[in-house]
Amino acid sequence: MSTPPSRPSYAAVLRVPHARRTFAAALTARLSYGTVSLAVLLSVTRATGSYAVSGAVMSLFGAATVFLMPLRAALVDRHGPRRALRPMAALYGALLCVLAALTWRPGAPSAAIAGAAALAGGCAPPLGPTMRALWAELVPDRGLLQRAYSLDGVAEELLYVSGPVLVGALLGVAPPASGILLSALLIVGGTSAFVTSPAMSGPRPEARGERRGAVHGLLPPVAVALGVGLALSGVELLAAAYATERSYDTALVPWVLGALSAGSAVGGLVNGAVRWRAPARTRLCRFAAGLALVVAAAGLAPGLWALTGAMALAGVFIAPALTTAYLLADETAGEGARTRAGAWVNTAVNAGGSSGALVTGLLIGRLPLAVCFALAGSTALLAAMVAAGSAGAAARVGAGGALSEGGAR
Missing domain, CATH: 1.20.1250.20 (MFS general substrate transporter like domains)
Structure with missing residues (x-):
């Protein structure tokens, strides 16, 4: 691990060994979370013709994603990112593909759509928390770590701004469900690149107390x-x-x-x-x-x-x-x-x-x-x-x- 510079900068964060590759892969995967919400909302609305159903589906998807995140993060801590994130991303991507297939054309059963969305949300890999935990290992200097977290936060915010724009551009040539497929591709491909980074750590069992x-x-x-x-x-x-x-x-x-x-x-x-x-x-x-x-x-x-x-x-x-x-x-x-x-x-x-x-x-x-x-x-x-x-x-x-x-x- 190289010694951090005496005057930390954002460029210094990206000069840390393996930081650029790891961060780029994590952002690619996290872009999926910027595209998936709008894609699911539009796809479900088109497939069911009901804003009430789409709202209920989005609530289930969001609740499963958010409230089960600490449990999924605990699995990452216990087993390490490589062993935990790969199956999560694969299962999440597969369930998004199922959801895309269900909503590709109008007339899909609402119960099946809601079930697929809830299951998918329950498997969403905690990429943001994992990347921030990895920053703490890559950058031992607290001053430089503050810059790394700031850079991470600003980049994440930009993903949530650019994600809907990307879905909007895709809608010009394909149905809304294609945005769900794009989200699946981003999460699986980005996570695969993320966990193969040389900077990736193994499991760290929690000490007593x-x-x-x-x-x-x-x-x-x-x-x-x-x-x-x-x-x-x-x-x-x-x-x-x-x-x-x-x-x-x-x-x-x-x-x-x-x-x-x-x-x-x-x-x-x-x-x-x-x-x-x-x-x-x-x-x-x-x-x-x-x-x-x-x-x-x-x-x-x-x-x-x-x-x-x-x-x-x-x-x-x-x-x-x-x-x-x-x-x-x-x-x-x-x-x-x-x-x-x-x-x-x-x-x-x-x-x-x-x-x-x-x-x-x-x-x-x-x-x-x-x-x-x-x-x-x-x-x-x-x-x-x-x-x-x-x-x-x-x-x-x-x-x-x-x-x-x-x-x-």
Whole structure:
């Protein structure tokens, strides 16, 4: 393992031995997650002629993908990426092909489509958590690791932007189910290249006593990830409601949300470039609190362009908050639980996104939009307070343990 440079940079991250090949393969496979959601939604809608059915299928697919991720990540930790990811990717790809075959033409039975989607989601390989765990092994220097995580986060966000565009281009020459086949090809091919990288590690059994400490240490990053997911999903609906209420052209809403993504990308790159003096726990709470305040204030924007600026500023806190959450999860996890720790953070973000959209949808029309924005921001603020409180409690427990050990000596 080469010695990291004294002044870390993003180029230095990619100069780490085997980093470029491994990262490129992981991104190829992860692009599947950027294409599959839209492809499944359009395919199921075309095959069944029902938005209700497609919504139910997407809910099953998403729930199985998100909530079973920690279990799949535990298999990666226990058996190693090579032994665990290959069968997951193969089974996931095969089930996507079944789903594509079912939805290729109209008239497929809804129950069969829902079953195939749920089974496929349950097998989705945890590529993001695995790559982040691998970064921690490739890059032992914490400053350079911060840049690696920032680069990973920004690249992942770009995949979720470019994936739907790729599906849209494919729809010009093929039916929507072809997007599902493309997703299967990406996941199988990319994962095969990923697990054959020389940088790939083997299984790392969890040491005795690691689990209890990891559970306490994971609460701050998981809480903040959940709060960020809740706030973000709420903001997406609120931006559309804001434009409708003030009679703006709804075609402008994607630009508002694009400003959020652009701000997140800039914030992520800047976060990785700064040599922070504050510890990760402190930064995590500050980023979440900053996001909360900006989202709450966005409800007072006098016009759509002001709202766009507020969204760009809110985005500046998103990637740093999530990157720091992953970094802190890695710091607190034992050697045998790194993938699982990252998966819990990932699950929290997605769970927050799903539930936040549901709750916000129920509140819009019942409360003033400014209040809805404030409530969306309050979820991130509450998460920051929980993270700060749990960090303080962990510090007191740690100090008590140290005193007890000192007395025993």
